[in-house]
Amino acid sequence: MRALELSRAVVAPPPPAVDGTDRTRIRHRLVEGVTREVERLPGGEHLVITLPMFRRALARPDLVLGPGDPFAWQPKFVRRSLGLAVVEACAEGRFRSPAEAARPIAGEAVEEWGRTGWKALYWEPWFAGLEPAARAVVLAEAVSWATALWTSFDWDLLGDRLRLGGPDDQWVIPGPRTVRLKGRRELQVPTVPPGADGSRPEPGPLALVSVSAGTPTPTWSEELAFLAVVALRSDSRALPARVAGLWPDAGTHRIVEIDQPALERTVDRLLAVVATLVDARVSGLAAR
Amino acid sequence: MPVMEIDRAPEETGASPGSVHSHSSSRALSSGPVIGRGSGSHGWQPLAGDALLQRLRVTGRPRPAADPELAARIRDTMEQELAADLASTAAGVTAARPPMLVVTKDRLTRVLACERHQVVSEFGEREPTAALACGAIIDALFRQLVTVGSIGDPMADGLAALRLDDRQRELATWIDRLDGGRRDELQAEVERQIRGLRNRWPDLSPGWLPRTQETMRVGLVGGAVELAARVDLALGGPSVDEASVALVEIKAGARRVEHRAELHFYALLETLRSLTPPFVVATYYTRTGELDTDPVTAELLAAAARRTLTGARSLLGLAAGHEPRPTPNGLCGVCAALPDCGVGRVRIERIEAAGRHRLDGHRSWDDESDGAPHR
Numbered sequence: 001m002r003a004l005e006l007s008r009a010v011v012a013p014p015p016p017a018v019d020g021t022d023r024t025r026i027r028h029r030l031v032e033g034v035t036r037e038v039e040r041l042p043g044g045e046h047l048v049i050t051l052p053m054f055r056r057a058l059a060r061p062d063l064v065l066g067p068g069d070p071f072a073w074q075p076k077f078v079r080r081s082l083g084l085a086v087v088e089a090c091a092e093g094r095f096r097s098p099a100e101a102a103r104p105i106a107g108e109a110v111e112e113w114g115r116t117g118w119k120a121l122y123w124e125p126w127f128a129g130l131e132p133a134a135r136a137v138v139l140a141e142a143v144s145w146a147t148a149l150w151t152s153f154d155w156d157l158l159g160d161r162l163r164l165g166g167p168d169d170q171w172v173i174p175g176p177r178t179v180r181l182k183g184r185r186e187l188q189v190p191t192v193p194p195g196a197d198g199s200r201p202e203p204g205p206l207a208l209v210s211v212s213a214g215t216p217t218p219t220w221s222e223e224l225a226f227l228a229v230v231a232l233r234s235d236s237r238a239l240p241a242r243v244a245g246l247w248p249d250a251g252t253h254r255i256v257e258i259d260q261p262a263l264e265r266t267v268d269r270l271l272a273v274v275a276t277l278v279d280a281r282v283s284g285l286a287a288r
Numbered sequence: 289m290p291v292m293e294i295d296r297a298p299e300e301t302g303a304s305p306g307s308v309h310s311h312s313s314s315r316a317l318s319s320g321p322v323i324g325r326g327s328g329s330h331g332w333q334p335l336a337g338d339a340l341l342q343r344l345r346v347t348g349r350p351r352p353a354a355d356p357e358l359a360a361r362i363r364d365t366m367e368q369e370l371a372a373d374l375a376s377t378a379a380g381v382t383a384a385r386p387p388m389l390v391v392t393k394d395r396l397t398r399v400l401a402c403e404r405h406q407v408v409s410e411f412g413e414r415e416p417t418a419a420l421a422c423g424a425i426i427d428a429l430f431r432q433l434v435t436v437g438s439i440g441d442p443m444a445d446g447l448a449a450l451r452l453d454d455r456q457r458e459l460a461t462w463i464d465r466l467d468g469g470r471r472d473e474l475q476a477e478v479e480r481q482i483r484g485l486r487n488r489w490p491d492l493s494p495g496w497l498p499r500t501q502e503t504m505r506v507g508l509v510g511g512a513v514e515l516a517a518r519v520d521l522a523l524g525g526p527s528v529d530e531a532s533v534a535l536v537e538i539k540a541g542a543r544r545v546e547h548r549a550e551l552h553f554y555a556l557l558e559t560l561r562s563l564t565p566p567f568v569v570a571t572y573y574t575r576t577g578e579l580d581t582d583p584v585t586a587e588l589l590a591a592a593a594r595r596t597l598t599g600a601r602s603l604l605g606l607a608a609g610h611e612p613r614p615t616p617n618g619l620c621g622v623c624a625a626l627p628d629c630g631v632g633r634v635r636i637e638r639i640e641a642a643g644r645h646r647l648d649g650h651r652s653w654d655d656e657s658d659g660a661p662h663r
Contacts, residue, residue: 002563074452251504
């Protein structure tokens with residue numbers, strides 16, 4: 001029931017598009033505000049802001065500069081990309097469920113890497129070097145993640161023009177101190193344009209779907225709209241119609257329609273986050 | 289029917305289906321938290337294969353209908369009571385934004401047993417034990433069995449899985465450093481339990497959407513309180529008209545009274561997050577092959593909500609700086625506060641004086657064999 005309702009809400013006709021003049025103004029406001037904030041950083045410094053970082057900076061600004069551990073592969077870094085490949089295979093009808101698909105899909109990825117040397121999913125060499133029991137942990141993580149996404153939607157209703165995963169959307173705000181906004185979404189689904197008769201109309205603007213752990217925060221709306229703000233980088237680039245957020249742990253979802261007020265609120269939050277990150281970076285540099 | 293502790297595992301029998309056994313045939317020991325099974329069950333054999341699966345799927349009660357209003361009522365009641373509790377405890381809190389209270393099954397069990405025990409457990413390091421190690425390895429191997437359908441060398445596979453989990457890596461190192469005898473003993477127990485698991489645990493159809501270590505979180509009162517759990521196995525897709533989800537917890541130790549309350553906590557969380565209860569919650573004991581099942585009813589959920597509220601209220605009070613109240617209970621023997629705890633020492637002395645063979649805190653495979661790091 002919920003899958004049907006959520007799917008309908010995601011592909012529903014889009015809200016009125018954001019006026020071009022408003023869009024340009026909002027983009028200028030963001031660029032000017034960001035540029036002003038990062039001037040406090042030494043030349044050559046740069047910031048990268050992802051959705052998890054945006055969320056963390058809003059919820060716990062005191063934790064944004066915690067020393068990061070050196071990168072090491074972990075199952076949780078694989079579950080999303082393997083999980084997306086698994087869901088894609090299920091949506092194509094190759095497998096009945098994620099539990100059936102995970103092992104062969106991972107095997108295919110490793111085999112392809114072995115044959116061509118091309119790491120389509122990045123983790124193939126790491127996964128291939130694991131003991132069988134450790135591989136099972138990775139597969140189990142991916143199955144749980146993928147099952148949550150798989151059961152959240154009526155895939156027939158989403159249509160066959162959807163895209164799972166794909167490269168992160170990025171906007172590099174140029175300057176002596178660059179700020180890179182990275183928008184990662186799990187699904188891009190065309191909306192149904194108003195008045196479509198169902199025969200196979202031209203798709204409407206995209207709806208994005210983002211999957212997160214935990215429970216929605218009080219700032220969920222701006223967090224989701226952050227993914228749309230990344231698309232502000234060029235006037236020629238279509239803004240998403242809406243962004244849906246799934247929190248499978250909590251069994252809940254939220255949807256924000258991308259209109260002018262949503263963008264304005266999100267830019268306000270983003271400027272505050274940039275200020276927080278710059279403060280933290282300046283403090284960190286001073287402490288060295 | 290007299291009750292006895294389970295002091296030995298049933299004989300290995302292969303995959304032959306056993307007799308039906310459920311929680312209704314056992315009851316709590318009046319003087320301790322370990323539950324035994326009836327002595328009249330000579331010849332009892334654990335369920336296996338299809339019989340085990342059938343026991344899980346058919347509870348003897350109709351499956352609950354999808355009832356979002358029931359979930360909403362429970363949530364509203366909990367929200368109202370917790371909001372009142374938060375308001376009354378906030379008076380003594382000076383922080384501008386008090387931290388979120390996370391309520392887990394372990395915290396609930398501890399604080400309801402004894403507030404002082406909860407406080408010392410929360411801030412002390414959990415010292416590894418052989419029982420904890422056994423539980424963690426069995427959890428990992430169960431996950432492997434469900435996911436890929438096979439287990440190689442149990443000890444090697446279990447350790448490989450633990451080393452990959454940043455929450456369990458220290459435990460894996462601790463196991464690696466065990467001296468030969470203790471490690472052999474641990475290995476023997478792991479292998480014995482896995483032999484039983486391989487023989488008895490049924491194949492699960494991928495179409496039942498099996499997922500392991502499923503996280504459940506429910507935010508209440510605007511996120512001020514979060515109920516959190518991670519269940520070993522969830523089966524079944526989202527409910528449409530009636531409940532379709534089964535939740536299974538794996539235990540490598542002996543049955544304890546609190547295990548059922550923990551299952552009910554899972555049922556509550558699943559109901560609040562999915563708006564439909566699971567149709568069954570179950571504990572599978574790998575040590576003995578017992579399966580305890582509880583069909584989920586509105587009464588069960590109401591009781592779970594009441595217990596959770598009581599525990600959350602205590603946890604809120606402790607977070608606000610209230611003095612923890614000591615309560616003698618079955619955990620006194622393993623409590624770090626025991627040396628300074630009058631009521632706890634009185635309880636232990638009384639038990640020792642009574643010449644109980646089995647003391648609180650006796651470390652065996654029965655104790656703390658839930659290997660979960662954070663629940």
